Amino acid sequence: MSEPRIIPIAAAPARPVQPAAGPWESRLTASPPLALYVHYPWCVRKCPYCDFNSHAVKDEGIPEAAYIEALVADLEGALPQIWGRRVHSIFIGGGTPSLMSPEGLDTLLTAIRMRVQLDPLAEITLEANPGTVDSGRFKAFREAGVNRLSVGIQSFDERHLKALGRIHxxxxxxxxxxxxLTHFEAVNLDLMYALPGQTLAEAEADLATALALGPTHLSCYHLTLEPNTAFAANPPEVPDPDASADMQDHIEGRLGDAGYIHYETSAFARPNRECRHNLNYWTFGDYLGIGAGAHGKLSSHEGIVRETRPKHPAAYLAARQDGSFVQERRTIGAAELPFEFMMNALRLNRGFPKRLFAERTGLPFEAVEAGLIKARAEGLIEVDGETIRPTTRGRHFLNELLMRFLPA
Incomplete structure (x- = not known):
């Protein structure tokens, strides 16, 4: 489980792609905010719907010390790319990072603090599986420096938890x-809906239970049958699109009534409790990704690059001997940047300021103007002063909206 997730977007009839005019050249004048993502790839067992880079723990256990040493070496190797830049958030995702010992987590966070300029008020999130933690463990995680917890509940219904392969x-x-909630002021609960055999009343009951607990943040995801998962190979019977839409409508309405702000496609927060790390993704900020299979996006005067690390834990650990953990690095071309930016920014229900496009891509606003004009004429976006945001139709047909910004 790893925030942010890709969730299903309603399909719409294909329309001709509106390419950006050009050619343009990306010229960044300042570095975007920087975040750090740390991937912990092990789980007790692999859930049948999960397409994240996660691996069931084998009999020999988790090589925790070796993995933490590799993470620190990976970070040290990346320091020249982020030298002098402040890290505003850390997100430790997986997999199941709550399998890490509190001592190991403390060692890792101490090593990070010693090597990067970490904002004193940085948001530090850890993902946790309810089947791997207790109150004492949460207390120790808090003492190690974690200040935000994301708990993968998914459902409170025994039947649905079993169908999802959860261990709790x-x-x-x-x-x-x-x-x-006892040990952390900022807590996210993950919920899923449109589960195998789920009814609207059951989805409502899951949400009611979550609300009664009083978290500061809820992430509500539509179950998707992703390729290369057990569910893709043997698909369960899931609610039809109309039933799923009814669940989504109820969730959005009920959370709004309860005072949660629906600020992103699948994210709801109390006022001023949005996930800052994920907002950095959606506003096309930079992030260094370390750990098995981690991805990163880093900007400099030379351009914007994406990096990936070796996916399998054994391959990642072996990479330390090769002197570099980076498996692939490529520059994002100017023609790709409009789509890359919009794919993130248009997930935000409140939209983004026009100036942000140039600030984060180094391209002039004219590079997306034609696509925005077309999308606005089709009722997919609206412009309010200097803010661009998707309409309700644009949110429901996001794939259709994003086609306006694909490279020719």
């Missing part, structure tokens, strides 16, 4: 959420 039950989920 309803009682574990409630206990984990209560313990998290």
């Amino acid at each position: 039950g309803r009682a574990d989920a409630i206990a984990a959420a209560e313990a998290a």
Whole structure:
């Protein structure tokens, strides 16, 4: 489980792609905000719907010390690319990072603080599985420096938890959420809907239970049958699109009534409790990704590059001997940048200021103007002063909207 997730977007009839005029050349005048993502690839077992880079723990256990040493070496190797830049957030995702020992986590966070300019008020998030934690463990994570917890509940219904292959039950989920809220002021609960055999009443009951716990943030995801998963190979029977839409409508309405702001496609937060790390993704900020299979995006005067690390834990650990953990590095071409930017920024329900496009891509606003004009004429976006945001139709047909910004 790893925020942010890709969630299903309603399909719409294909229309001709509106390419950006050009050619343009990317010229950044300042570095975007910088975040750090740390991937922890192990789980107790692989869930049948999961397409993240996660691996079930084998009999020999997790080589925690070696992996943490590799993460530190990976970070040290990347320091020249981020030298002098402040890190505003850390997100430790997986996999199941709560399998890490509190001592190991403390070692890791101490090593990070010693090597990067970490903002004193940095948001530091750890993902946790209810089946791997207790109150004492959460307390130790907090003492190590974590200040935001993301708990993968998914459902409070025993039948649905079993269908999803989760290792926890309803009682574990409630206990984990209560313990998290005891030790952390900022807590996200993950919920999924449109589960195999799920009814609207059951989805409503899951949400009601989550609301009664009182988290500061909720992430509500539509179950998708992703390629290369057990569910893709043997698809379960899931609610039809109309039933799924009813669940989505209820979730959005109920959370709005409860005072949560629907600020991103699948994210809801109390006022001023948005996930700062994920907002950095969606506003096309930079992030260094370390760990097995981690991705990163880094900007400099030479351009904007994406990096990936070796996916399998064994390959990642072996990479230390090769002197570099970077498996692939490529520059994002100017023709790709409009789509890359919009794919993130248009997930934000409140939209983005026009100036942000030039600030984060180094391209003039004219590079996306034609696409925006077309999308506006089709009712997919609206412009309010200097702010561009998707309409309700644009949010529901995001794939259709994004086609306006694909390279020719």
